[in-house]
Amino acid sequence: MAKASSRHRDNGPHGNPPPPRLPRLPREPTLVDALLPIVVLIVLLATTIVLFGIDATNGPLQVALLLSAAFASLMAFKNGFTVAGVADAAVGGVTSAIGAIFILLAVGALIGTWNMAGTIPTVVDVGIRLLSPAWFYLATAVICALVGAVTGSSWTTAGTLGVAFVGMARVMGLSDATAAGAVICGAYFGDKMTPLSETTILVPKLVGGGLTVGQHVRNMFWTAGPALGISLVIFMFLGFAAEPEGAISTDVAREALGNAFNISALNILPLVALVVFAALRYPPFLSILGSSLLAGLMAPFTQWEAVKAFVDNPDYGPVSTSLHAIYASMATGFVSHSGVPQVDELFSRGGMASLLTTIWLVLGALSFAAVMEHAGFLQRLLAPIVSRTRRRGSLIAAVNGSGIGLNVIAGDQYVADVLPARMFRAEFSKRGLAPQVLSRAVEDSGTVTSVLVPWNTCGAYISGVLGVSTAAYLPYCFFNILSPLLDVLYGYLGFKVPKAEQPWHEDAVPATATATQQPAPGSIPTEKEAP
Incomplete structure (x- = not known):
């Protein structure tokens, strides 16, 4: 009788087996979730630079990046992402390089x-x-x-x-x-x-x-x-x-x-x-x-x-x-x-x-970037920036700031190009700005400043082949520093910032639309919108 009673408790109503347990869906990251891996990265990178100076790129920086990637993975697990999913994302990030x-x-x-x-x-x-x-x-x-x-x-x-x-x-x-x-x-x-x-x-x-x-x-x-x-x-x-x-x-x-x-x-x-x-x-x-x-x-x-x-x-x-x-x-x-x-x-x-040491640096940076993007941490950091820009100049400045920031955080120029281009395009279209305004802002920040970051793929490569540290050549990269500054200046002055005759992105809503027609602030383009 005891065994029969036990079996009855394990079954659902009328003795039917219980429905299969659905896998837990990942939670949306909070701002704290997204910021904590960045804080860990900054602390570890700063520690290696203080301890090892210009020799940090010979191994200590790589260790700091891999430890930061491991911490970001733990934060992703906390939010419901599976080990297999995070591992696949890290492998995919490395594969892209x-x-x-x-x-x-x-x-x-x-x-x-x-x-x-x-x-x-x-x-x-x-x-x-x-x-x-x-x-x-x-x-x-x-x-x-x-x-x-x-x-x-x-x-x-x-x-x-x-x-x-x-x-x-x-x-x-x-x-x-x-x-x-x-x-x-x-x-x-x-x-x-x-x-x-x-x-x-x-x-x-x-x-x-x-x-x-x-x-x-x-x-x-x-x-x-x-x-x-x-x-x-x-x-x-x-x-x-x-x-x-x-x-x-x-x-x-x-x-x-x-x-x-x-x-x-x-x-x-x-x-x-x-x-x-x-x-x-x-x-x-x-x-x-x-x-x-x-x-x-x-x-x-x-x-x-x-x-x-x-x-x-x-x-x-x-x-x-x-x-x-x-x-x-x-x-x-x-x-x-x-x-x-x-x-x-x-x-x-x-x-x-x-x-090989440069390649090690690239692998560490891309592993961290891949986990951050897979877990939605990078998008969570960018969403408030997209939603809170009110003027043309501040919008263009936000794109440039995002590109530079992603070069530092993600360590790869392609991440710094892809994310701002995808996340800001609906807002640029809604504001009546031509698409080439956004594309120029993305290139002037995401592409051009990548070489100024020692652990970025571009900075690691250039420093490795020229035999000159990033910190040494950075003050003389005038073109790379001036490009985003000029782009932001043009945005505030309205110089060479062409207008679009009508919204050019499917998620854009004209500025004259009613409030109920507006897209949600900080909305992130879905995967089907990606080119």
């Missing part, structure tokens, strides 16, 4: 083989002959702007010519931090002013409203053009005021380079190949890796003495020495044995292994 990781590895290989083949030494030789210290920074920014527009990639420009220009600055006794800033200013301007750039294509699609890439680029020029112009003027004055320290004379520098490498126009072939590959729109990874392999194959024919000294194995024949050199330079980088300290220090760089 696979393309960037492959490019990082290819650039590491390229720097190694370009040094071994004499490509970078030849560019440095030409540069120190043609460029005087007074005009060096200005010329660097202009040349990188032109190459960035041709290749459509700030990463490719910085990883190739940027490395050479920073090397020239060191030979000429100039500031490598200022040179890095000039490289970044030019490369990012060129990237934004071409329809070949990934973000220049992506952002108009995210904003919608029938916005074309051409309209987007033309409207963006009104901030990018003056920002670069002011930057060039500043670089000109910095060049005139520069006092080279520890520089060796041009003749001595060229003689040292000539003793270490066979300087020849043929050495420029890998650079020409890279530009051709980019113009033909080959995938960046294949373009960079192809140019790297070409340089590696050329090196035994053009730089045999340097290759033989690099391998330093008398038991190897020519073929074994060549193959060893190609593999080693691509994997761990080229090491110069010229006997001239300045030359050996400058050109002993590169290799895929040299960027």
Whole structure:
């Protein structure tokens, strides 16, 4: 009887089994939920920077990001998100960076083989002959702007010519931090002013409203053009005021380079190949890796003495020495044995292994960003900003602030582009602002300022390939700092802020509509609205 009674209690009415228990749905995060992971991130990052200084990016920052991601995961579990869901989100965030990781590895290989083949030494030789210290920074920014527009990639420009220009600055006794800033200013301007750039294509699609890439680029020029112009003027004055320290004379520098490498126009072939590959729109990874392999194959024919000294194995024949050199330079980088300290220090760089710490930084940042977005924490932080902006200037300022903030919090420029573009588009349409106003604000903040954050994918990459810390080059990234400031200024002045004739987004409600027709304040676009 007792057993029968027990079975009866386990069943529902009339002895039927109870209905299956439905899974608990995740709760909407509170503002405190969203803020706590940010507070933990800030505390951990600040601690690592105080304790380790510029060496923080060699591991401590990565640990801080992963610990912050773990804390954000615990907050997501508290709100009802499953372990599997959070894990899938983190994996998805890392997966989104696979393309960037492959490019990082290819650039590491390229720097190694370009040094071994004499490509970078030849560019440095030409540069120190043609460029005087007074005009060096200005010329660097202009040349990188032109190459960035041709290749459509700030990463490719910085990883190739940027490395050479920073090397020239060191030979000429100039500031490598200022040179890095000039490289970044030019490369990012060129990237934004071409329809070949990934973000220049992506952002108009995210904003919608029938916005074309051409309209987007033309409207963006009104901030990018003056920002670069002011930057060039500043670089000109910095060049005139520069006092080279520890520089060796041009003749001595060229003689040292000539003793270490066979300087020849043929050495420029890998650079020409890279530009051709980019113009033909080959995938960046294949373009960079192809140019790297070409340089590696050329090196035994053009730089045999340097290759033989690099391998330093008398038991190897020519073929074994060549193959060893190609593999080693691509994997761990080229090491110069010229006997001239300045030359050996400058050109002993590169290799895929040299960027593994940068890749670790990227993975940590994207894991944190993915969990924050999956749990709705980033949207919760942005929603009050969207709903409380009342004027045109404050609305544009809110987009720029959101883009910069997401670059710091999420550590990835694509998160900083996607979220503001999606969350602000209905509000811009409702206020009668043309879609290119929003797209320019997104690019001027989300894309352009990403390189200023050490743990951001862009900041980690640029710092890694140029060999200059983010904190060192940040004060000289005038273009990247001025772009969002000019965009906000234009918003308050109403300068070059075109109007839309009618609402262009499906969730937008004209300002003349009744209060009952208004969308809920801070409403977040649903997934089906995403492009």
